[in-house]
Amino acid sequence: MLMAETIVDQLRNIDFLSRISTGTLEVLATLCPLINLAEGDTLFQDGEAGSSMYVILSGELIVSRKGVEIARRQQGDYLGEMALIESMPRSATVKASRHASLLEITHEQFHSQLNASPDVLLAIMRTLSRRARENLGVLDRLEPQRGAELTPEVADKLEERAKYLMQEAGLTIREAEVAHLICEGFSDKLIAKRLDLSHHTVRDHLKKIYTKFEVNARTQLVSLIYK
Secondary structure, eight states: OOHHHHHHHHHHHHHGGSSOOOOHHHHHHHHHHHEEOOOTOOOTTTTTOOOOEEEEEEEEEEEEEETTEEEEEEEEOOTTTTHHHHHHOOOSEEEEOOOOEEEEEEEEHHHHHHTTOOOHHHHHHHHHHHHHHHHHHHHHSSSSOTTSSSOOOHHHHHHHHHHHHHHHHTTTTHHHHHHHHHHHTTHHHHHHHHHHHOOOHHHHHHHHHHHHHHHHSSHHHHHHOOO
16 A cells, blocks of 8 residues: 555656645645556546546556557556546546556546646646657557558558547547548648638637647648558
8 A cells, every 4th residue: 555655756756746735745645546456457448438537656557449559658657637628538448457556636636736737737738749749659550561552440540540649639629620631631721611610710720739739730740640
């Protein structure tokens, strides 16, 4: 059983909690539930409703979607933050690859203890952007050999991966629609017509999409999502 003092020390080393007062960290370490998972246990599944995020205190978790491993998260990482920032269902399934201990930060605890700090939200959004870029390496394993035919199975996996990356980057539903049409080669004018938006609104969505993916042009965005 981890002691509260040990948990506080671990929380201090996590990016979105690094500037939080010791008193607040002690409250979190004392009040937040400690979750223990055995090897193979499921933390949450793709599509489930969620109202908590989890800080990994020990062990390793596998993140997957429709049977495709997307990432592995270890001590010092956190998961499920989108459930607190936006009311969205879980975008992936998470299971323990070995015994793991996690601190569960519920929606109520997050908003009462942390939501007032801009540093917390900024650090989480930076992590979402970094993950979206790091996770793109998975596409290389799904990509068929150069010159080979793109099978329906691989195409479906690439599509699922693209959807996941958009969620990881924190795109809204409308931004994801715009990003998807960009990847299909639609011009700004056609996107506006397809989604019944003004040209100005499309450009505004594009700026937000570029910022979240840390790119400067649509060619970079398409390259990141569909290498």
